[in-house]
Amino acid sequence: MKRYELTKEQWERVKAVLPPLKTGKRGRLRKDDRNMLNGILWIARNGAQWWELPEAYGPWQSVYARFAKWRDDGTLRAIFRTLSADADMENLGLDSICIKVHESTNGGEKTADKAVGRTKGGLNTKLHAIVDGLGNPVEFMLSAENDHDSLHAVELLEQVEISGSNVLADRAYGAKTIRAYISGRGASYVIPPQRNVSEPWPVDWWFYKERHLVECFFQKLKWFRRIATRYDKLDVSFLAFVYLASIAILLI
Numbered sequence: 001m002k003r004y005e006l007t008k009e010q011w012e013r014v015k016a017v018l019p020p021l022k023t024g025k026r027g028r029l030r031k032d033d034r035n036m037l038n039g040i041l042w043i044a045r046n047g048a049q050w051w052e053l054p055e056a057y058g059p060w061q062s063v064y065a066r067f068a069k070w071r072d073d074g075t076l077r078a079i080f081r082t083l084s085a086d087a088d089m090e091n092l093g094l095d096s097i098c099i100k101v102h103e104s105t106n107g108g109e110k111t112a113d114k115a116v117g118r119t120k121g122g123l124n125t126k127l128h129a130i131v132d133g134l135g136n137p138v139e140f141m142l143s144a145e146n147d148h149d150s151l152h153a154v155e156l157l158e159q160v161e162i163s164g165s166n167v168l169a170d171r172a173y174g175a176k177t178i179r180a181y182i183s184g185r186g187a188s189y190v191i192p193p194q195r196n197v198s199e200p201w202p203v204d205w206w207f208y209k210e211r212h213l214v215e216c217f218f219q220k221l222k223w224f225r226r227i228a229t230r231y232d233k234l235d236v237s238f239l240a241f242v243y244l245a246s247i248a249i250l251l252i
Contacts, residue, residue: 004045005038010251017079031062039063041248044241047225071240080137080243083250088133092162093214094153094169096128097221098145101230115235117144125230127221127242128156135213137246142235150175162187168211220249 006014011034018033039057043050053060070076101116101123115125124145130138139159143152149172157167157178163186169178174191179201182189190208193200222228224245232238 004042006034006041006251013083013251014079014247017082018075031058031066033066036063036066040067040244043067044224044226044244044248047229047231067240071236076240076243076247079247080250083247084132084136084138087136087138089138089161089165091133091166091168091210092138092160093131093135093211093217094129094156094167094173095211095214095218096126096143096149096152097218099125099127099227099230101125104231104233115142115144115238116230117146119146125238127218127227128152129214129217130156130160131214131217133210133213135216136250137217140239140242140246142239149173150178153178154181157181157185166190166207168208168214170211217249221245224248 014037015033035057039053039060040063042048042057043053043063046052050060050064053063057063103123116123117126118124126143126145126147126149128141128143128149130140132138139156141152141156141159153169153173153175154177162182165187166189167182167187168190171192171194174193174197179189179191190204190211192203192208221242224241226232226241227238227245230238232241
């Protein structure tokens with residue numbers, strides 16, 4: 001089990017962002033944060049159901065409750081933000097990946113904005129991501145799989161300060177609105193035109209090779225079975241596991 005757990009050095013980088021153990025209020029101190037986080041990482045790595053969590057991490061109900069709290073109060077996102085604060089923003093890779101949705105996600109309350117779409121291959125979720133010049137994650141968002149990549153590109157880029165950056169993406173992101181947005185924010189785009197474009201723009205193909213870094217990041221994400229297949233009914237829960245996996249990747 002230890003191969004899923006944080007080392008002492010990794011834990012030191014994380015614990016400063018967590019809420020203080022002593023809040024000044026009466027009551028028992030909450031259970032050890034490090035052990036709880038290791039338990040959540042075990043779930044993320046294995047993709048197992050919560051009640052299959054090894055007893056070494058404590059009652060699964062307690063570990064799940066801590067996950068839900070950190071998910072809802074933004075703690076996991078805050079840790080991610082802290083670890084990614086020194087991102088290399090010179091080059092930014094933009095892309096998406098389709099993730100198979102497990103049949104267990106069909107239960108519970110149905111919502112119109114759930115990021116799940118039906119295709120010929122079944123139900124899928126699409127994860128959109130931006131990585132920096134080192135291939136480390138910068139920002140994410142979810143959409144239904146049957147949404148075209150270009151529909152959410154500007155919405156995702158709006159969450160990142162791209163001024164002075166080079167944005168690398170494939171042909172799917174060559175829409176005029178996306179290129180205009182990037183240029184309007186003082187950034188440059190390295191996006192090949194579609195083959196049927198009447199007025200193609202020049203592309204630095206040697207520079208474009210750096211786009212492989214976003215593909216490498218997606219490969220690392222799939223080390224975590226809870227992300228390689230979506231088991232979570234709620235978008236916020238699945239996205240919380242994406243942040244958690246990204247935290248683990250940034251700590252390597």
